[in-house]
Amino acid sequence: MVRVRFAPSPTGFLHIGGARTALFNWMYAKAQGGVFVLRIEDTDKVRSKQEYFDEILDSMKWLGLTWDEFYKQSDRFDLYRQYAHKLLSEGKAYKDGEAVVLHVIQKPIKIYDLIRGEIVVDTKEIKDQVLMKSDGSPTYSFACVIDDALMEISCVIRGEDHISNTPKQILMYEAMGFKVPKFAHLPLIMDPEGGRMSKRAGATAVTEYRTQGYLPIAIVNYLMLLGWSPGNNQEKVSMAQALKNFSIKKINKAGAAFSLEKLQWLNSQYIKEMPSDELARLLKPMVAEKYPQSNMEEQDFEHVVHLYKGRMNTLLDFLEWTSFLFEQNVRFDEGVKEKHLSQNMKTEFNLLADKLAEAREFTVKSTEEVFRATVAELKVDTGTLVHPVRVALTGKAVGPGLFDTMAVLGQKRTVSRLREAFIDNYND
RNA sequence: GGCCCCAUCGUCUAGCCUGGUCUAGGACGUCUGCUUCUCAGGCAGAAAACACCGGUUCAAAUCCGGUUGGGGCUACCA
Numbered sequence: 001m002v003r004v005r006f007a008p009s010p011t012g013f014l015h016i017g018g019a020r021t022a023l024f025n026w027m028y029a030k031a032q033g034g035v036f037v038l039r040i041e042d043t044d045k046v047r048s049k050q051e052y053f054d055e056i057l058d059s060m061k062w063l064g065l066t067w068d069e070f071y072k073q074s075d076r077f078d079l080y081r082q083y084a085h086k087l088l089s090e091g092k093a094y095k096d097g098e099a100v101v102l103h104v105i106q107k108p109i110k111i112y113d114l115i116r117g118e119i120v121v122d123t124k125e126i127k128d129q130v131l132m133k134s135d136g137s138p139t140y141s142f143a144c145v146i147d148d149a150l151m152e153i154s155c156v157i158r159g160e161d162h163i164s165n166t167p168k169q170i171l172m173y174e175a176m177g178f179k180v181p182k183f184a185h186l187p188l189i190m191d192p193e194g195g196r197m198s199k200r201a202g203a204t205a206v207t208e209y210r211t212q213g214y215l216p217i218a219i220v221n222y223l224m225l226l227g228w229s230p231g232n233n234q235e236k237v238s239m240a241q242a243l244k245n246f247s248i249k250k251i252n253k254a255g256a257a258f259s260l261e262k263l264q265w266l267n268s269q270y271i272k273e274m275p276s277d278e279l280a281r282l283l284k285p286m287v288a289e290k291y292p293q294s295n296m297e298e299q300d301f302e303h304v305v306h307l308y309k310g311r312m313n314t315l316l317d318f319l320e321w322t323s324f325l326f327e328q329n330v331r332f333d334e335g336v337k338e339k340h341l342s343q344n345m346k347t348e349f350n351l352l353a354d355k356l357a358e359a360r361e362f363t364v365k366s367t368e369e370v371f372r373a374t375v376a377e378l379k380v381d382t383g384t385l386v387h388p389v390r391v392a393l394t395g396k397a398v399g400p401g402l403f404d405t406m407a408v409l410g411q412k413r414t415v416s417r418l419r420e421a422f423i424d425n426y427n428d
Numbered sequence: 429g430g431c432c433c434c435a436u437c438g439u440c441u442a443g444c445c446u447g448g449u450c451u452a453g454g455a456c457g458u459c460u461g462c463u464u465c466u467c468a469g470g471c472a473g474a475a476a477a478c479a480c481c482g483g484u485u486c487a488a489a490u491c492c493g494g495u496u497g498g499g500g501c502u503a504c505c506a
Contacts (some may be wrong), residue, residue: 046505235454402466
């Protein structure tokens with residue numbers, strides 16, 4: 001029976017790298033019908049926080065990384081103490097003040113790593129290991145070994161930063177007479193420049209990506225591609241497909257730089273393929289929060305979502321694009337007013353406004369007809385009127401088709417924004 | 429510094445184990461063209477890599493050694 005675990009410590013938010021470690025563990029378990037254990041390593045009483053504990057569980061669930069068994073180490077201190085006593089009584093460990101320390105025997109240790117193959121380390125590099133700290137709490141390695149052994153973890157899949165812990169821990173397995181599990185050390189995620197992943201290089205916590213409007217399915221898809229490939233030139237990979245092709249031996253050995261661009265692309269792909277009603281349900285509360293006074297008919301809202309779906313990289317982009325629909329006043333993008341509304345087109349705008357005001361219905365088709373007729377009457381190019389009008393209506397030089405835009409804005413607001421467009425300029 | 433891990437386009441990767449099918453494939457990004465009221469999108473193209481040196485071999489991205497470069501660890505943190 002395959003049994004794996006993800007063992008974060010609640011001393012910070014779930015890190016994007018931690019999420020990937022969790023994902024590979026989860027996939028390894030699911031691909032083989034095994035068990036995925038979530039174990040919270042909260043032995044550091046000072047640094048562990050309830051808020052982080054809650055957040056980690058929340059992020060795991062959000063990503064869909066559900067667990068079959070749950071433990072936390074603070075519930076298991078008695079157990080660690082028992083093993084410390086045992087090692088003490090067997091003479092394998094000794095006391096240093098209140099601390100319990102393992103005698104490290106000199107010998108070469110062989111690690112068989114599923115990803116890297118054999119790694120040999122001489123224990124002369126390793127000094128005696130503290131098992132129980134003076135305050136009575138176990139050290140990371142000690143608690144980890146006891147738990148992995150007792151929870152019958154068949155393969156320890158963790159970050160490469162733990163390679164040097166592995167020989168120390170093997171010594172502990174042997175001292176306590178436990179069976180040594182298999183190991184697989186995942187390459188680390190690097191920042192976009194290939195250096196150490198740090199806060200400065202961008203978001204590191206899963207929650208940040210969540211608030212920035214990334215879909216969990218896109219994050220999971222992106223993360224699995226960091227160091228692994230389904231092997232058939234696929235980029236957008238369904239979990240079912242990934243599980244079918246998953247093999248831990250196919251995981252890369254080299255660290256992988258995190259690319260926000262590719263995550264964004266994947267996110268946009270998932271947004272595009274999502275049904276508009278579903279996307280609308282996701283967006284609705286975000287709109288309500290950002291624009292409290294907004295109220296739009298369900299049908300209309302869904303239509304707006306449909307209109308902007310193709311141009312969103314993140315959910316947040318929608319809020320940016322559509323501010324002109326939910327705010328009283330148009331907010332102009334940097335420089336667009338100067339570029340498209342510097343020439344006074346009051347006459348043209350008023351003519352268009354008058355004609356639009358008379359329209360009996362206000363649809364994409366009818367607004368286009370009115371617009372084309374106006375352009376013909378004015379004897380100007382379509383473009384010379386389209387761009388200033390779009391800017392006047394939306395505050396942006398770019399966006400969906402102008403007639404789509406007018407139709408969702410509605411007759412009343414379209415007409416009034418056209419009429420008010422040059423009022424400021426008159427006072428200049 | 430010491431110990432350990434790693435090295436294919438700018439980035440993520442396929443290929444490496446089982447050398448020849450690789451004038452190295454895909455994707456993101458970049459650039460170009462088409463579509464169009466704009467941008468985005470979509471579609472079609474382009475540029476872009478086996479870190480270096482040596483060895484083994486008829487033949488090396490693939491095997492071996494070294495160099496260089498990057499990363500990790502070096503806590504009574506996890």
